[in-house]
Amino acid sequence: MTALIARLKAQVRLKLLVLALLPIAVLLPIFLGATMWHWLGRFDALLTEKVTSDLRIAEQYFVKIEEAQAQSIAAIGNARQLSDARAEGEGALAEFLDRRRDQIGLDFLIMETNGARTPEPVQALLQRDRDRDMQSGLIVASPAEMALWGDGLAERARLPIRDTDAARPTDRAFEERGLILWAAYQIEGGYLFGGRLLNRNLDVIDRMNALVYGGDVAAPSDAGTTTLFLDDVRISTNVRLFEGERALGTRVTEVVWHKVVERGETWLDRAFVVNDWYISGYMPLSDVTGARVGMLYTGFLEQPYRDQRNGTVLALGLAFLAVLLLAVPIFLRMARDVFAPLERMTSTMQQVERGDLRARIGKMESEDEIGAVARHLDRLLDQVKDRDEALRQYNDQLNDLVDMRTQELRAANEKLEETYAQLILKEKLASLGEITAGVAHEINNPIAVIQGNMELLRMSLTEEMKAEVAMELDLIEAQTRRINVIVGKLLSFSRSGEMSDHSSLVNVKDAVDSALILVAADLRKHNIETRRIDRDVPPIEIVENELQQVLVNLFINAAQAMSKGGTLTVELQESLRDDRPGVEIRVSDTGAGIPADQIAHIFDPFFTTKQAEGTGLGLSISQALMERAGGNITVESICGRGTIFSVWCPAASFCPDDI
Numbered sequence: 001m002t003a004l005i006a007r008l009k010a011q012v013r014l015k016l017l018v019l020a021l022l023p024i025a026v027l028l029p030i031f032l033g034a035t036m037w038h039w040l041g042r043f044d045a046l047l048t049e050k051v052t053s054d055l056r057i058a059e060q061y062f063v064k065i066e067e068a069q070a071q072s073i074a075a076i077g078n079a080r081q082l083s084d085a086r087a088e089g090e091g092a093l094a095e096f097l098d099r100r101r102d103q104i105g106l107d108f109l110i111m112e113t114n115g116a117r118t119p120e121p122v123q124a125l126l127q128r129d130r131d132r133d134m135q136s137g138l139i140v141a142s143p144a145e146m147a148l149w150g151d152g153l154a155e156r157a158r159l160p161i162r163d164t165d166a167a168r169p170t171d172r173a174f175e176e177r178g179l180i181l182w183a184a185y186q187i188e189g190g191y192l193f194g195g196r197l198l199n200r201n202l203d204v205i206d207r208m209n210a211l212v213y214g215g216d217v218a219a220p221s222d223a224g225t226t227t228l229f230l231d232d233v234r235i236s237t238n239v240r241l242f243e244g245e246r247a248l249g250t251r252v253t254e255v256v257w258h259k260v261v262e263r264g265e266t267w268l269d270r271a272f273v274v275n276d277w278y279i280s281g282y283m284p285l286s287d288v289t290g291a292r293v294g295m296l297y298t299g300f301l302e303q304p305y306r307d308q309r310n311g312t313v314l315a316l317g318l319a320f321l322a323v324l325l326l327a328v329p330i331f332l333r334m335a336r337d338v339f340a341p342l343e344r345m346t347s348t349m350q351q352v353e354r355g356d357l358r359a360r361i362g363k364m365e366s367e368d369e370i371g372a373v374a375r376h377l378d379r380l381l382d383q384v385k386d387r388d389e390a391l392r393q394y395n396d397q398l399n400d401l402v403d404m405r406t407q408e409l410r411a412a413n414e415k416l417e418e419t420y421a422q423l424i425l426k427e428k429l430a431s432l433g434e435i436t437a438g439v440a441h442e443i444n445n446p447i448a449v450i451q452g453n454m455e456l457l458r459m460s461l462t463e464e465m466k467a468e469v470a471m472e473l474d475l476i477e478a479q480t481r482r483i484n485v486i487v488g489k490l491l492s493f494s495r496s497g498e499m500s501d502h503s504s505l506v507n508v509k510d511a512v513d514s515a516l517i518l519v520a521a522d523l524r525k526h527n528i529e530t531r532r533i534d535r536d537v538p539p540i541e542i543v544e545n546e547l548q549q550v551l552v553n554l555f556i557n558a559a560q561a562m563s564k565g566g567t568l569t570v571e572l573q574e575s576l577r578d579d580r581p582g583v584e585i586r587v588s589d590t591g592a593g594i595p596a597d598q599i600a601h602i603f604d605p606f607f608t609t610k611q612a613e614g615t616g617l618g619l620s621i622s623q624a625l626m627e628r629a630g631g632n633i634t635v636e637s638i639c640g641r642g643t644i645f646s647v648w649c650p651a652a653s654f655c656p657d658d659i
């Protein structure tokens with residue numbers, strides 16, 4: 001039962017805890033996780049949006065410088081000074097064009113009249129779109145072509161290719177081609193052909209970077225990077241290598257190249273750029289003929305955003321933990337308000353189980369269902385206690401009744417045993433009486449003959465002979481007398497009622513007086529003092545001789561027990577036995593006492609401790625005589641201190657007639 005309650009309690013506790021903590025410990029994290037997941041998605045989308053817009057700005061800048069360059073070349077083409085210089089001659093024209101080239105920041109500006117310095121595909125394009133005054137865009141030029149346009153152009157374009165992880169395999173050691181932002185403007189008899197070499201053109205890239213990510217060319221911001229690719233080679237960039245040097249000649253990863261240059265798509269994702277992860281945007285660049293020749297890249301380091309994002313996630317996680325730590329004790333406290341009454345109920349039940357029926361749950365603060373259950377339980381316990389008390393009372397009554405009956409039964413049993421013992425004794429005495437009467441009778445005659453012949457023997461012996469055998473004769477006579485005494489006693493014991501003398505009212509005090517006179521000589525011989533405590537006692541109905549015989553026997557036994565002297569006390573008193581009035585004669589001596597193992601046998605016929613001097617018949621005959629008179633003899637003795645015999649006989653008027 002206790003284990004069951006404990007288990008239930010544990011289950012209820014568990015359920016309540018789950019109920020209390022489920023929303024905060026499970027649902028809240030799920031909600032938080034979902035929100036975070038959504039937010040992280042949005043965050044990534046925002047980053048992608050940002051890189052997209054960065055890329056657009058870079059592209060627009062690129063378009064803008066292309067347009068500005070084209071307009072500048074057109075303006076030169078339309079200028080009167082150009083016609084003047086042409087008119088002046090070759091030298092003046094070359095000087096004019098060089099001056100204007102430097103003014104507008106071009107790497108070359110030439111006038112083509114026969115297309116000798118124009119690459120084949122460009123020529124085809126110009127031919128095709130003859131009706132258009134202006135053509136501009138990107139072109140990829142070989143070192144030989146560049147050598148025709150300006151001194152040192154091919155050398156500037158030449159970039160050593162550096163080993164780059166995850167880049168497309170290549171056996172090229174140098175990028176010798178040049179990516180040129182080019183424009184051609186039709187003039188009379190030809191066209192003005194100019195452009196800017198983008199390889200190593202850090203001015204263009206730094207301006208672009210400043211435009212996209214802030215800062216200025218002199219002090220570039222490190223918020224992001226921009227790069228121009230010719231095919232997959234970084235020809236102009238502000239991405240730095242480990243040493244802080246620009247990563248010119250390094251290459252883009254193969255996967256980006258495939259997607260952007262090969263397939264012409266835009267890459268908007270994280271990408272490993274030279275030495276770190278960047279949120280990157282790559283867009284393809286096509287030359288004037290529409291062929292994809294490179295890429296424009298903008299990107300910013302992922303790490304700060306990742307740190308920020310991780311920081312936010314961590315902060316949110318910590319905030320959740322803090323909320324959990326704050327809320328759990330509150331929930332637990334609330335849950336405890338529910339456990340506490342349950343636990344009080346449980347402990348009360350346990351007390352009751354241990355036997356304390358007074359245990360109660362007591363007053364509950366809560367007025368809810370639990371409070372009602374507790375009150376109900378207390379009422380039930382009251383009822384149980386009342387019933388238990390009633391049962392106990394009933395049980396006590398029953399026990400009393402059983403005790404009473406048992407006592408009655410025991411008393412009845414004792415009475416039965418006593419009666420049975422008396423019956424047996426009577427039976428024993430009766431049969432013993434018969435035997436002893438026969439034996440005594442048979443012995444009497446031979447004794448008489450012996451005694452007679454002893455007389456004759458004495459008379460027929462001379463004095464001399466008498467003197468010789470005097471001792472033997474005395475011995476024979478003494479023993480014969482002893483036989484006589486025994487036979488006499490046996491006869492008096494065996495005498496049945498009708499054979500005994502008639503009983504009469506006897507004054508006990510007088511009977512004690514005469515008995516003491518009979519034993520006076522014996523008492524004196526043993527130096528025994530006699531004490532009397534006489535009280536007025538009613539007469540008893542008994543054969544006077546028999547009472548005397550009983551008393552004499554007791555006095556002689558006492559005298560024998562006090563062989564070295566002592567006090568014999570004879571006390572008379574009235575005494576009730578089984579509500580019957582009677583007289584008690586207490587005969588006390590200060591003799592040796594009777595050992596405990598012998599006391600039960602002293603009333604047995606022939607039990608004696610006195611060997612030849614005793615017959616063992618005195619007490620048994622005395623008991624028989626007293627019982628015959630309706631009384632009895634009892635004994636108490638303390639070994640070494642003395643013995644008390646109590647002779648009790650009913651007072652005369654109560655003495656039963658049939659005894």
Ligand code: ADP
Nearest residue numbers: 557558561602608609610614615616617618619
């Ligand atoms: P007897 O005196 O011939 O032995 P009794 O029947 O009178 O026979 O006594 C039986 C025994 O009881 C005695 O032998 C003795 O041991 C014991 N007895 C009787 N009276 C006393 C007494 N007053 N003090 C001690 N022993 C006693």
